[in-house]
Amino acid sequence: MGSIVLRQVGKAFGELAVIPSIDLEIADGEFVVFVGPSGCGKSTLLRLIAGLEDATSGHILINGQDATDLPPAKRGLSMVFQSYALYPHMSVRANIAFPLKMAGLPKHEIDAKVATAAATLNLTDYLDRKPKQLSGGQRQRVAIGRAIVRQPSAFLFDEPLSNLDAALRVQMRLEISELHQQLGTTMIYVTHDQVEAMTMADKIVVLNRGNIEQVGSPLELYRHPDNLFVAGFIGSPKMNFITGPEAARLGAHTIGVRPEHLRVTTDGGLWSGTVGVAEHLGSDTFLHIQTDTVGTLTVRTSGEVSLNHGDHIGLTPDAAAIHRYDQKGKAIR
């Protein structure tokens, strides 16, 4: 009841092709995250699916039906906007009830559905307040309430957490994931934050300049990034890239090693270097190491390290976890 298929969908604004051509299949009940740097076309792609933008070419199939030319309201999707887009003059109750009222449902049915949605989202005590009397997280929940009350075949989220502070973001992330488990409805979620993508998604779609770089589960992308872009984008801190003779020795143009796959030893090791800045996170420490041969590398070690700025150390990569890339940035497997 919520499969979405994109067939060679393209979007151009005048001369500028924001999305050249995209093919993608989203199965019913999947939690799909579109992730990419700003300007990569991920929001445009979401708006194309929602029907807020017209596709220049290609077809969008929702539940097997061609929805390319359907108006937004007829597509059976609902969307949570970045600014929440609550109606400021309406109470929370009226906000959540609005789509039902527009659908012309009888009053008692609307009341029942609003009550259920409010109970799901812990909003029952706030139903008579206006949006401006709510905190950021509560507004977010109202926006989600307005989306779920219609029982759409899929939810679209457009960077919904970017206006919240860090602690609330983590909490809302959990709540949205929990909601997905409860409802089992297809969700498409747009974000530029790879942490959100990794933690929430069943399937991540990495976009860059309007093209899909790779599609896969979070761990697939982490373990086997197809190209340099995905390798650099997924994972935090970023993967270290090394070019030149060290890479050529392994038969690649570029090799990549994640910070967590580098081992620090006091002497010896494959590469030697000096310790630069150390970022202590408590559980982990990120060391920035200026090596003699392969440039600056980031290393992730345990929280308790006794290394000082300027110490000489050796680094050894985990041989099984070295990613190799050719001239064009494609992975060599």
Add this chain to the structure above:
Amino acid sequence: MATKNSRAAARLLVAPSVILLFLWMIVPLGLTIYFSFLRYNLLMPGTEEWVGVLNYSYFLTDPAFFAALFNTLAIVLGVLLITVVGGVLIALLLDQPIWGQGIVRLLVLAPFFVMPTVSALVWKNMFMNPVNGLLAWVQTSLGMAPHDWLATTPLFAIIIIVAWQWLPFSALILLTALQSLDEEQREAAELDGAGPVSRFVYIMLPHLSRAITVVILIQTIFLLSVFAEILVTTNGGPGTESTNIAYLVYAQALLQFDVGGASAGGIVAVVLANIVAIFLMRMIGRTLET
């Protein structure tokens, strides 16, 4: 910063302008009140004497007063109705992306820059004149008898002239308000299944309510004292059919040379304007809060 010293200095420094403004208001008001209790006729200089509330009782029992009161309210309400409804519609049109948007907006705004006497004369001679007017020409070419606007429906004619002048003002204010509507709210409503009419009623109109309030308040202030348009078109006539309170006070003072009676009329007008203001603030002022 707000120490005792700085506050005293601040009071001292604003005092001159406050005192000047206070005098500017209180001297004319005081003199008007004083004159309203005198028999003061410019044709009989030197015979001023205290007559108590006689001027008021004459003014308030004058049949012309009730006609003028009705006409004043009719002009205010009629013009407000046309400008608010028309302004919203024009704002909705101007909000659409069209070719030559800048020029169209300038043209729409133009009537506001034409001074009242000029626009009233243009309407009187070029549009509403039963012989030479454009409207008469339209009617005769359709085979109808031309309508003599200013003679048979003078009040309606004046309402149209004044509304034409104020329409750009309300359209412009409402257009800026419309443009400040969050684009995502429109899109959310669209996704929620609201058609164009529902979007207008449930999303745009509530968003415009504050701007509409401002338009009504500002226009009411000016519309209570419409004068030039009446002077150059109908001179308040025929009879008192298009006389409003402002014009009645003028006629009392400068046509009948009765300064005392006109002063009483002026004070009555002030009281009436305040009553209207209180009603307005009660009815719609709430939307301006917070």
